[in-house]
Amino acid sequence: MNNFIKLLFVLVIFPNTIIAQSSGKNYEYTIDFLHMTDDEVTVSLTPPKNNFKQGKFIIPKLIPGFYQAMNFGQYISQFVATDKNGKEIQTERLDTNSWMVHDLKNVNKISYQVADGWDSLEKDTHEARSAGSMFIKDSVFVINYNSLIGYFEEIKEIPYQLNIIKNKGFYASSALDYQKINEITDRVWAKDYRQLVDSPVLYCIPDTTWLKVGNTEVLVSFYNKKERHYSKKIADEIQNILKNQQAYLGGKLPVDKYAFLIYYEASREEGYLGDGLEHSKSTVCLYRSGSMNFLSDALRRVASHEFFHIITPLNIHSGEIQHYDFLNPTLSRHLWLYEGMTEYATVHMPIKQKMISLDDFERSIEEKIRNMKEFDNTLSFTELSKNAMEKQDQYMNFYQKGALLGLCLDIRLRELSGRKTGTQDLMLKLMQKYGEGKYFNDDELFDEITKMTFPEIRAFFRDFVEGSQPVPLKEYLAKVGFIYDETQEKISLSPHPDPKQLALRRAWINQ
Ligand SMILES: [Zn+2]
Known part of the structure; x- marks a missing residue:
């Protein structure tokens, strides 16, 4: 494991079967990946029904497992709140990661633009890209919701409904279940903000392979610009490890679904760069190298550690x-x-x-x-x-x-x-x-x-x-x-x- 591999621990997630109604009791978000302008994505939300005179809207400064301020608010601009007649309601940016929204009870819609945190693995920075998001219009979206979606300090621990506008044919690989509304719209539910942030998604034309290990459905999803049929090879490598882990853990795995989200970029340089981030029921792995030959080995080594996190902190935490x-x-x-x-x-x-x-x-x-x-x-x-x-x-x-x-x-x-x-x-x-x-x-x-x-x-x-x-x-x-x-x-x-x-x-x- 190299120094770029940081590991996130978060917990949460119930089976993704929560049936909530859009009755004003949850956050309702729309994210538009299809109509991007200037590398930015438009996000809009309707806050839950409330009686607050004002509210503090927060985009994370940090997320679990990373011990440095990442200030995801830095990617947000053009923050505007309006009432049901489309009239603007006053807001103030308090600092990088928070906004005061006045007259919150009458806010019907808030919209803002989000820039991506990285657009390739090319530049050798130490930034934790696996915790941020990347948008390449009409090609691929690597999404960690902490960089796109926020919550009001006053209104926490309630469900989220997201409508995602995306390219026709794009598939959402995630530990959460995405529901197809029409050719260009998916919908997903999370029981609260933590679960949403704990559930990254890879959106692209699918190269996916499903495995069944015990009672656990394991999704291996792969993206590379040129190589579009590689997930099967990786899945074969991972399967043997997971079977042994199952035996090691007494024969039963404590998760119903797990997703490996793997993004790979070719490079002309020697060596490789790996940046990984694991969650309760999924792992984001970003790789760049001169050859794909190293991938199986790199994944084999990382997959085992990441997958063992289904024990702790998912099931054992403070x-x-x-x-x-x-x-x-x-x-x-x-x-x-x-x-x-x-x-x-x-x-x-x-x-x-x-x-x-x-x-x-x-x-x-x-x-x-x-x-x-x-x-x-x-x-x-x-x-x-x-x-x-x-x-x-x-x-x-x-x-x-x-x-x-x-x-x-x-x-x-x-x-x-x-x-x-x-x-x-x-x-x-x-x-x-x-x-x-x-x-x-x-x-x-x-x-x-x-x-x-x-x-x-x-x-x-x-x-x-x-x-x-x-x-x-x-x-x-x-x-x-x-x-x-x-x-x-x-x-x-x-x-x-x-x-x-x-x-x-x-x-x-x-x-
Ligand atoms: Zn770890």
């Missing part, structure tokens, strides 16, 4: 995530869980499922150790998580040290349980306890996990996750019959493991 504030968010202290445990599962699953050799597994741990050393490991992981916005340079350590902490926790749990349960079981238990609609209190999670497991686990969290003691890799790997040579950064099998070590290793990695 109140900070459930009630995310798009202007001034409070962060959770549990990135060790959302990203660390997700990445650990990505490393652990292939060896447990016998997809890779023991040698490959050892190398993958060594790589995590080497990468971890690039960061400041004297920082408390819970503190780092709370302050991820100020500590962006340390954020990627949740994928390195976070995964190694997961490894140690797994070995410790298997040791304490007499080899019966590890982190696989712990995650499933947490998912049963909380699930999609129920959050935990940020400061109670460690005690809750301790109650569900063993008293000794509280000390593990205190020392290594809340505290800043070094990851106890040497000691824990010894428990499962490995030698960790810290100076050489090498991991190898002990020449003379005792039966206890052998049994614990077998329980841990099937070897």
Whole structure:
């Protein structure tokens, strides 16, 4: 995973079967991708019926998983509110991301123009394009609704109805279900703003392949200007991974639908650029490279991590995530869980499922150790998580040290349980306890996990996750019959493991 791959965690989503009526109780939006002018899209909305004298309209400053202000309001212009007679109602722009709309109760329509955040992957910027939107008239639209759609501070947590005007033949690939109204109009519902922002869409002439993994419908949607029949090849690659993940997760996947939205741009330069953003039930992957040959491998590596997010934070998350504030968010202290445990599962699953050799597994741990050393490991992981916005340079350590902490926790749990349960079981238990609609209190999670497991686990969290003691890799790997040579950064099998070590290793990695 390279530095461009940022990962979004959001939760939400009920089955997309909410039947709401357009009765003034929801936001009604129209977005016109068909009649673009000057690279801009026209958006209009009718606010829900209300009695407010004024209202603050917000376009996100940040979105979950990114720890920098992205100010999506910067793409909005010509913001105009009118009453039912078409008479203009006064509005003021308060700052980049918010507007005061006067006499809100009499506003019948608000309209504005939206510019896209990027139009190719060509320029090598560090901007998170996978969180923004791109419009290429009559060709392709990569849409994250946080850059097109907003909400009133006073009117939150209600449904959205979107009417999308688009080119004939364009198909909406998304975790949400788009309903065809006519050749150039689709309609989609979201139960609230969070779900909408959590559900990006790729609009273009379809190159799509559907997979069925257990009870989950998986959509693989691909866009490239020239190559229009490639989704099948990618889907074949992804299928094997998802099947193994299903087995690893006890045979059942907790989502009904999942979408991989993949945009690929050819380049004359060497190397490749990847920018990814995962959501509860979908992932946006943007790639640019000189050759498509790398794509399968890149996706195989990324898909597994992204897909494991269906466990956390989708089904296991704190109140900070459930009630995310798009202007001034409070962060959770549990990135060790959302990203660390997700990445650990990505490393652990292939060896447990016998997809890779023991040698490959050892190398993958060594790589995590080497990468971890690039960061400041004297920082408390819970503190780092709370302050991820100020500590962006340390954020990627949740994928390195976070995964190694997961490894140690797994070995410790298997040791304490007499080899019966590890982190696989712990995650499933947490998912049963909380699930999609129920959050935990940020400061109670460690005690809750301790109650569900063993008293000794509280000390593990205190020392290594809340505290800043070094990851106890040497000691824990010894428990499962490995030698960790810290100076050489090498991991190898002990020449003379005792039966206890052998049994614990077998329980841990099937070897
Ligand atoms: Zn992630």
